[in-house]
Amino acid sequence: MLAVYAASQSKDDPLSGLEIGERPDREPRPGWTTVTLKTAGLNHHDLFSLQGVGLPADRLPMILGCDGAGIDEDGNEVIVHAVVPSEGWQGDETLDPRRTLLSELHDGTLAQKVLVPRANAVPKPAGLSWEHAATLSTAWLTAYRMLFSNSGLTPGATVLVQGAGGGVATALVQLGSATGYRMWVTSRDEAKGQKALEIGADRAFASGERLPERVDAVMETVGAATWSHSVKSLKPGGTIVICGATSGDAPPKAELTQIFFRQLRVIGSTMGTRLELERLAQFVVQQGIEPAIDSVMPLEQARDGFAKMASGELFGKVVFTVS
Numbered sequence: 001m002l003a004v005y006a007a008s009q010s011k012d013d014p015l016s017g018l019e020i021g022e023r024p025d026r027e028p029r030p031g032w033t034t035v036t037l038k039t040a041g042l043n044h045h046d047l048f049s050l051q052g053v054g055l056p057a058d059r060l061p062m063i064l065g066c067d068g069a070g071i072d073e074d075g076n077e078v079i080v081h082a083v084v085p086s087e088g089w090q091g092d093e094t095l096d097p098r099r100t101l102l103s104e105l106h107d108g109t110l111a112q113k114v115l116v117p118r119a120n121a122v123p124k125p126a127g128l129s130w131e132h133a134a135t136l137s138t139a140w141l142t143a144y145r146m147l148f149s150n151s152g153l154t155p156g157a158t159v160l161v162q163g164a165g166g167g168v169a170t171a172l173v174q175l176g177s178a179t180g181y182r183m184w185v186t187s188r189d190e191a192k193g194q195k196a197l198e199i200g201a202d203r204a205f206a207s208g209e210r211l212p213e214r215v216d217a218v219m220e221t222v223g224a225a226t227w228s229h230s231v232k233s234l235k236p237g238g239t240i241v242i243c244g245a246t247s248g249d250a251p252p253k254a255e256l257t258q259i260f261f262r263q264l265r266v267i268g269s270t271m272g273t274r275l276e277l278e279r280l281a282q283f284v285v286q287q288g289i290e291p292a293i294d295s296v297m298p299l300e301q302a303r304d305g306f307a308k309m310a311s312g313e314l315f316g317k318v319v320f321t322v323s
């Protein structure tokens with residue numbers, strides 16, 4: 001089958017290890033189902049895998065991709081849940097210390113087919129397009145858990161999202177504004193700030209700009225480059241929910257004094273559960289949310305999508321169509 005896979009890894013030139021070509025179909029496994037993909041989505045995780053972050057070199061070649069939607073072996077339209085718990089794990093799979101994401105241990109979704117545990121094939125609601133279904137499993141699920149399970153916020157709160165253009169960031173803005181939060185964004189690029197206003201943000205600021213007032217919560221995915229600004233932008237007792245550190249995980253200042261003196265809360269957040277993915281999909285359909293998509297391209301042209309992400313030019317998600 002056609003697949004997009006990591007053949008080698010390079011921190012400085014991640015695209016050098018990207019291959020698009022034939023890979024063998026996976027052998028069926030009891031309790032698992034093969035999903036024939038219609039669409040698949042790109043995440044920063046895929047770029048990190050090519051850079052050697054989170055994917056040990058001895059597991060190569062590895063088919064990339066965490067997001068996808070298609071038809072399972074029984075003919076059901078499904079969204080693929082990317083969090084694979086270890087054998088026998090009970091409860092919240094994101095808390096399983098031995099969980100993996102598709103493309104870390106098991107082949108991922110940037111292919112014509114993907115083999116997943118049956119429980120990871122989540123019903124796709126009627127009314128959700130294949131393109132939109134391919135955006136939900138990772139960035140959108142992560143944004144859902146950050147906002148609704150981990151932030152402790154109630155509607156009316158003001159929330160700052162660092163970095164307007166990313167997949168998680170655009171999901172946060174769209175989910176938050178649909179829920180009645182006042183969503184503010186920062187961006188390195190004024191044009192992306194403007195686009196964030198079009199999808200529901202209330203105000204857009206330049207990265208690092210002083211805000212007109214402090215906020216109730218900050219959603220962090222950028223890490224080192226924005227950490228100090230996030231801490232300084234919070235009201236006393238406010239919350240940072242952090243799910244990523246795209247610009248690095250060692251900020252020049254940890255801001256520990258600010259954190260304890262103003263009694264800030266720092267909450268880590270990773271992916272979401274199968275139930276949260278089901279609810280996210282329902283919520284998107286109920287609210288008529290159309291996830292921001294930067295571009296749709298055939299899987300054969302996946303290299304263009306990776307190059308766009310590597311250059312930081314994206315606004316929203318890259319979706320691949322699979323034939």
Ligand SMILES: NC(=O)c1ccc[n+]([C@@H]2O[C@H](COP(=O)([O-])OP(=O)(O)OC[C@H]3O[C@@H](n4cnc5c(N)ncnc54)[C@H](OP(=O)(O)O)[C@@H]3O)[C@@H](O)[C@H]2O)c1
Pocket residue numbers: 042043044045048138139142162163164165166167168169186187188189192207221222225243244245246247269270271309312314316
């Ligand atoms: N823990 C989890 O489960 C989980 C799940 C999903 C994602 N993540 C992590 O969250 C992060 C974002 O993922 P994504 O897929 O949304 O990535 P993406 O689409 O490539 O977005 C990158 C984001 O980083 C922002 N950014 C701002 N300053 C930056 C800087 N100095 N260097 C690089 N980027 C900067 C960009 O905003 P502007 O261009 O607008 O400034 C953009 O919002 C990644 O680190 C990813 O690994 C974690």
